[in-house]
Amino acid sequence: MAGTPRIALVTYDPRGEESKDRDMPVLAGALREAGAEAAVVHWDDPEVDWAGFDLALIRSTWDYSWRAEEFTAWAERCGRETRLANPVDVVRWNADKRYLGRLAEAGVPAVPTRYFAPGDPVELPDGHEYVVKPTSGAGARYAARYPAGERDAALRQTERMHAEGFTVMVQPYLTGIETHGERALQFFGGRLLHASRKGAVLEPGTPYDADKIAHPDLRPWQPTAAELDVAERALAAVPGQPELLYARVDLVTGEDGQPCVMELELIEPNLFLWLHPDSVPLVVKAILAAAC
Ligand SMILES: Nc1ncnc2c1ncn2[C@@H]1O[C@H](COP(=O)(O)OP(=O)(O)OP(=O)(O)O)[C@@H](O)[C@H]1O
Ligand SMILES: [Mg+2]
Incomplete structure (x- = not known):
């Protein structure tokens, strides 16, 4: 590698508040200790010279999901100026959770999902509890669960989501x-790094627009062979078999008692x-290798 590797750790702008990314200080400190230049940068900062980095590592751009078009346009631009991880094609594919349907079509167990774009009449399930989310x-x-038979509150949620341009998922x-x-099975540099387990997030009766505790009761987890198998099959089904610097596969137990993909x-x-x-x-080590 010629000189000191320059790495952009790309995050969201916490707008004066403390960042919620607890990985960032650990990662930035470890990269600097390893001799790299690690700059914490906001993806939407127009002043950043992306070409000045050997690698832009997307880390915690957590406001992207309600700015998806702007974000993918940024990823296109950034990917032209420097190496972007993960690559822009992966970003584009993964930014829309309709990929769950693609995984299911490829034979990967995934949470059964129906999708309703703005303008589509929404059909809600009968006879079982269900989740509505974007x-x-x-x-x-914007995620909430509803008891079987509850319609009015769910339809108010889907109307608001459609008005804001979101496609609705019903599971x-x-x-x-x-x-x-x-x-959550975490892969890095092409291998399983570690896994974690967290409790259920959606409490009955919590409104879709309330803040939630995103990782209740988080703890380390030893994945089972069945979990590892589903996770690896999900990764193998990503179109184009791209090189993924990092990936996390979130699994839940499906109605058949087997692991299925909730989120990739x-x-x-x-x-x-x-x-x-x-x-x-x-x-x-994997980040430094990707930066050369
Ligand atoms: N079909 C479902 N059945 C049970 N729980 C669900 C279901 N869908 C979502 N949840 C709960 O809601 C949480 C958030 O859902 P999901 O992970 O799909 O959305 P997200 O907004 O991408 O969340 P995050 O970024 O925190 O992972 C899940 O971690 C899970 O606890
Ligand atoms: Mg999730």
Whole structure:
């Protein structure tokens, strides 16, 4: 590598508040200790000279989901000026959770989902509890669960989402999450790095526009062989088989008792490095390798 690697750690602008990204100080400190230049930059800062970096690593651009078009346009621009991880094609594909349908078509177990774009009449399920959420979301924003038969509140949510341009996803509420939690398998540099488990996020009766605790009861997790298999199949089904510097596969227990994909996070996953300090050297090594 010629000289000191210059790495942009790309995040959101917390607008004067403290950043919610707990990985960032751990990662920036470890990269600097390893001899790299690590700059924490806001993706939407017009002053940033992306060409001045060897690598732009998307880390915590958590406001992108309600600015998806602006964000993918930025990723296109940034990817022309420097190496972007993950690459822009991956960003574009992963920014729209209709990818869950694509995974299911490819034979990967995924949470069964119906999609209703603005203008589409919304059909709500009968006879079981269900979840309504957007195809572009983060931190359970605009996500809520409804008991079987509840329609009015759910339709108020879908009307507001449609008015704001969001496509609505409707899924069965998977009750397995109450006992088995949600497991996040984190990959980095092409291998399993670590896994975590968190409790259920959606409480009955919590309004869709309330703030939620995004990672309740988060703890390290040893993934089962079945979980690893589904996660690897999900990654293998990403179109074009791109090189992924990082990936997180979120799994829940489906109605058949087997793991299924709730979310494939290829843009800005929490890495939970503060929970898994042993993973830090591997992450630093993979980032430095990607920057050369
Ligand atoms: N079908 C479902 N059954 C049970 N729980 C669900 C379902 N869909 C969503 N949830 C709960 O809501 C949370 C947020 O949903 P999801 O991960 O799909 O959206 P998100 O906004 O991308 O969230 P995050 O960025 O926090 O991962 C999940 O972690 C889970 O606890
Ligand atoms: Mg999630």
